[in-house]
Structures are given as structure tokens and as C-alpha cells.
Amino acid sequence: MSSEARDTLVIPGELLGTAEEFVPGHGTYEDRGKIYACLLGHRRVDPSDRAVSVDALNAIPSVHDDDLVYGRVDEVKSAMAIVTILTAATSQRPVPGAPEGTVHISKAKDGYTEALSDEFAPGDLIVARVLQSHPSVKLSTAASDLGVVAARCQSCHGLLGRGDKELRCPRCGNREHRKTASGYGQIPTAAAKSDARTPA
Ligand SMILES: [Zn+2]
Incomplete structure (x- = not known):
């Protein structure tokens, strides 16, 4: 082998x-x-x-209420973002079956969210808290340490870096807004850095 x-x-x-x-x-x-x-x-x-x-990475049993999880945004609808739950945030172990979860527009950030598409885009990696695990998984990204931790440029697919207020693409200069977590870009740093050097 x-x-x-x-x-x-x-x-x-x-x-x-x-x-x-x-x-x-x-x-x-x-x-x-x-x-x-x-x-x-x-x-x-x-x-x-x-x-x-x-x-x-190695499997864990399931998702529980109040867990912190990493997920990938698959689709952004008007009232909710649909997320594939990938791993538990603390252990970074995958959640078997990659269950689907949703972030309702009222749980995306503190205060009023006008358009969910200004906060998330498909492909974003987010860290979220599990509000409810059964019968469906409901997630919140409202707290300051929750939200998008890695996002890709919609025009060139480069990893977006932190700008002043928005995220900025180091490759093409494109600026995009997200509901970022306070730890945006830190997780997992090694992978993000190595990928940023990959030529297009
Ligand atoms: Zn770009």
C-alpha cells in the first residue's frame, strides 16, 4: 500500500x-x-x-444540544442557511453521516439580519452552536466567537483574508461581507496558509 x-x-x-x-x-x-x-x-x-x-478524521457518536460544531454552508436561502455538519469543534472529529443543520436568519447574528446572503455564501466553513439536535439540527452563529472561519472568494476561489470591516481576497482584491467568527482564519491555520500559496 x-x-x-x-x-x-x-x-x-x-x-x-x-x-x-x-x-x-x-x-x-x-x-x-x-x-x-x-x-x-x-x-x-x-x-x-x-x-x-x-x-x-476519527468519528464521534452524534451531535448534542449545546455542542460547538464545524459545518460547511451548502445553500443560502432567504430564511435559512443549509449546512453540512462536519466535525465537533473541540475534538475536530467528524460527525458520522455529515448530518444537515440549518441556521435560521434570526440566529445568524445579534440583531436584525436583512439578507442572509450578506452573511454566508455556499462553501463557507463555519463554527456554530447546536441549539437543537433533534428532530432536526438547528444552529446558531450569533455569538461573536461563532460564524464563518474560512471563506472563499466568489470570483477567483482564493481564501479570503480579514480586512477592516469586510473580508478581502489577497489574490484578486475582491471584497466580501460575512458574519465572521472572532477566530476567522485561525482554523485550521496550517491548511489555510498552505492553500493560500497554491497557484490558481
Ligand atoms: Zn479573489
Whole structure:
């Protein structure tokens, strides 16, 4: 079997390589000739068939009320954002089955939210608190330490950095607004930094 290092931690949406270099494997998706991670885990390349895949981190039983979780925003509707719950925030262990959760517009931030699309975009990595785990998972990002921790530029897919009030793309200068967590960009720092150096 492969002895290739699999210690590179990758986040959902992180560029793994191109479709000319690799075959997309488990835990990845291909978009316009590029292969991205769809799980939080370790990047692995099988040298026999050049399949690139992401091994999710070790599993935990389920989601509980009041847990802090990482999730990926899949869709932003007028009244709610739909999120795939990826890992528990404290252990960074994946939640089995990647359950769906929702952030209602009233739970996105403190105060009135005019448009949820000004606070989240599909592909954003968020940290959220579980308000309710059953029968459906309801999440809040209202507290200052909750919200978006990693977001990608809508025009060039680069990782957005923190600006004065908004997020800013270091690659193309695009500015975008999000409901950011106070720890925006810190989690997981190593992956974000290595990805920021990846050429387009
Ligand atoms: Zn950009």
C-alpha cells in the first residue's frame, strides 16, 4: 500500500490538485478541472492510480444540544442557511453521516439580519452552536466567537483574508461581507496558509 504521507490536514473547499494530475476519489469533488476536498481530514494520494482522496478524521457518536460544531454552508436561502455538519469543534472529529443543520436568519447574528446572503455564501466553513439536535439540527452563529472561519472568494476561489470591516481576497482584491467568527482564519491555520500559496 501507499507509504505516501497523509498528514496534510485539508478543509472543505481546499484545492487538492488538477484533474490532469489526479483522479478524484472519496471525500473530493471536481469542479472545472480542479479537485477540491469536501471533508475535513487528511489528503492522500494512491500512487497506483493517482486517485486523490480525503480520509475523514476519527468519528464521534452524534451531535448534542449545546455542542460547538464545524459545518460547511451548502445553500443560502432567504430564511435559512443549509449546512453540512462536519466535525465537533473541540475534538475536530467528524460527525458520522455529515448530518444537515440549518441556521435560521434570526440566529445568524445579534440583531436584525436583512439578507442572509450578506452573511454566508455556499462553501463557507463555519463554527456554530447546536441549539437543537433533534428532530432536526438547528444552529446558531450569533455569538461573536461563532460564524464563518474560512471563506472563499466568489470570483477567483482564493481564501479570503480579514480586512477592516469586510473580508478581502489577497489574490484578486475582491471584497466580501460575512458574519465572521472572532477566530476567522485561525482554523485550521496550517491548511489555510498552505492553500493560500497554491497557484490558481
Ligand atoms: Zn479573489
